[in-house]
Amino acid sequence: MKPITFQLNGSARSVWVEPNETLLDVLRGKLGIKTPKEGCGRGDCGACTVLLDGKAVRSCLILAVEVEGQSVTTLEGVGQKGPTALQKAFIENNVFQCGFCAPGVILAASALLAENPKPSEAEVREALAGNLCRCTGYEPIVKTVLAVAKKTARQSTSRRVRS
């Protein structure tokens, strides 16, 4: 066991972990963070996606000891001040069906829009290609991400996007 400290959804958290424990298991089992889901345990499905220093990663493929000193964001941290523009649009457009992939998809899409505020449809599909959804056929997800990007770009033309 080894203690690690990292930023979790904006607050510093310390936890004792085994060297072979995955970030997913530590988040779910030791820190009460349940939105990253386990769908395959081998990096195929993307249901366990979290943001590590802003980048979408699969928490089932990362050891908890690796995130020492870094910043981890899960869906619990995204909606703390109410739904984001992307979340609002996902709700209004009835995008998700079973919802199991939703946390991972929302984080992957958020990371994309933060890095590339005006993605093409191909870029959206590429960015979400690691997040499997068996229900929706992806169409409502892709359409909504594009619509939000378009709307946000219109609203923020005068604002500088933080790079």
Added chain:
Amino acid sequence: MSKTTVVGASPVRVDGLAKVMGSAQYVDDLDFGPGLLHAVVVESTQAHAKLKKVDISAAEKAPGVVRVITGKDFPFTFGLYMHDRYIFPQDRVRFVGEQVAAVIAETPEAALRAAKLVKVHYEPLPAVLSLSDALKKDAVLLHPKLDTYERVPWFYPQAGTNIAHWRKTRKGDVEKGFKQADYILEDTYTVPRYAHCPIEPHAVTGLYDLSGRLTLWASSQSPFAQRNVMALALKPLGLSHRDIRIVTPYVGGGFGGKAGVSMEIIAAVAAIAMKGRPVKLHWTREQEFMNTSQRQGVIARVKMGVKKSGEIVALEHTLHWDAGASAEYGANVVNAVGLSATGPYRVPNVKIDSVCVYTNMPPCGAYRGFGYSEFHFGLESHMTRVAQAIGMDPVEFRRINAIREGDTLAYGAPMNAGDLQGAIDQVAKEIRWGKPVKSKKSNTAIGKGLACFWKAPAMPPNASSAAFLKFNEDGSLNLTVSGMEIGQGFLTVMAQIASEVLTVPVEKIRVETPDTDRNPYEWQTVGSHVTWSCGNAVRAAAEEVKAKLLATVGRARKLKVKDLYLADECVKSRTDATFSMPFREFVIDGIMQPKGNFIGGPIQGSGMFMPEFTSALGDPATSQGGHPNVHYTVGCAGVILEVDKETGKTTILKAALAIDAGKAVHPELVKGQIVGGIVQGLATALYEDIRYAPNGRLLNPNFTDYKIPTALDCPQEIVPIILETPQPDGPFGARGVAEHTMIACAPMVADAIADAIGVRLQTMPLTAEKVALALRGIDYDEVKGDNLGFCFRGRPCDYSFSIAGQ
């Protein structure tokens, strides 16, 4: 139908906020504290073997282990329609991956380590890994005690064989029909097994508390059916329905794979073994593929006779299904197809044999489409080929034969309403049928395909639904039902139906997932029947509440009930425009009288629905005389695709699908089912490709090697089309649509590939590899090797199709 305001609109889903904010809980998200134990199963390495000894002594002594359970502890069988599945195998194992024992430990890691210490001694038996082996004379039997298993009366297992069920349907005189035919085509089509692949694997936590109460928190489409199956299986332990409680939070995708009971019963007995402590069983992705249920493989022989005019005069459809090691659910898929394998066509002379065959492969069960996707591949491919052979346009051929309301179905009952002609017309128009498209690239060719489909819910004749409604002080409502929200939007649709009757907005109606202790009965969420069945129950409950609202106000205000009506969450009067009594002012507290006393009280209602006209008791030899299906939903789909002649890769340019929903309660959700179903269906058609080694071991139980669609694998355009011919006994005219949307995908793709490059593929999936080989004149069957996706060895055309191997 009367005009509706909420039914037919597309409000925000009632579960949308919870799912998008991350607050929706799935079974694995529930916490049970530090007392939680973890179970891991020991899996059979053999496809078929006598179980000589299960040595658990080393595992029991391993650190962290609290108990190891085997078939000696729980020698029980279970099943939905037939009790042919074993909680743990007794004398023999029947497939690679079958649970031989379960290790219960303080941590998952300890359980996993100890599971490897269980020594299982097998004495190999010949494995039945092909339909021909299963059906041959003196075949090795998987279930020597087949005739002793409890079952529903409409299953016909053949004792002394590997045939779990054989549905025969006979209408008219098929031999006479073929004599009248100007042209007859007979051929074979094969469809392999498929896996459901919900993103959430099966998970369940069981607690058998010190008072003898068994509670299971399960990822399930069927809480009440699970309770019933478990109560029957665990009766020898003294458990009954009152002792068992199933709680089902949100389900992360089902597609039929979470219907009935599979691994849940292992958690139930593990909990019973560890009285007082919760025990969790969470399937890995590999186990999700191997040991829940799969879609059955099938080899179908289709013989169709037609007149020059295009009229079908006779159809012989013989289907042999690879059911796997148990058929407790799969045999009902076989049964459903045996009743409906004419497809949505009027055929005067019909002979259907649908035969359910045990093999030493993983068990199969319900999968979105319930056998219809499988048989439509052959039947619809055949329709196009027959049309072309008699020089008729395949769409015109379908129009001529399309079933209509009042036509006599294969089993003798009349066909319900449904606009198949309209669906064909709309899809043909959408894909510009009859106007060939030439590719601008030299290495590709573009083709079009169109296929019709139909499907009825497959359910026992007494599958019923119930609903409770109660008001809260603020005039909001709680609606409790036990249909499962598996993504389709069931909860929202139920809220819409209650809203339509009671004028309470959808956002003020709370509908939660079921708990068998608190929620009213629902058979199962399968067959795309809950909008129809549970919708009727909700409507009945809402009507009861409405009557109470009116009666309470009438009595308290001394008004005639017939003058009162509901509008904008108030009781209003037709005779006094100024009268308005908001629900929130009286639905709990009642209405104050001049003397200070109150009339009324908490207003609530209940409703139920039973399809009283159905019966499964048709003649076993012909299926005539019963009314096994409640109704069919019909539709049509079409595709434009591009085939790369070098690589064989198919790109879907456009797909269109029209379905007669009766009444689309929530059109956006119906369109969601169409888009999602097409993408799932196209994946089974093009690249989902399950493979087994010759010893029966599943080779690709993961998403690296079994490809399901990603965001990059979607058609360039999908056009959903909704038709509305009301279902007279449906809520506001509605009937189900969800499963149907993948049924036409495989045959329409096969047709379009044939149209593009002249290659007719009769074995699914229609992979790039198969197309590329065919373009080079290489027969796939010659080079396919030994690792196959269905229980079949050799060439389909060499297979002896004497019915049921006789």
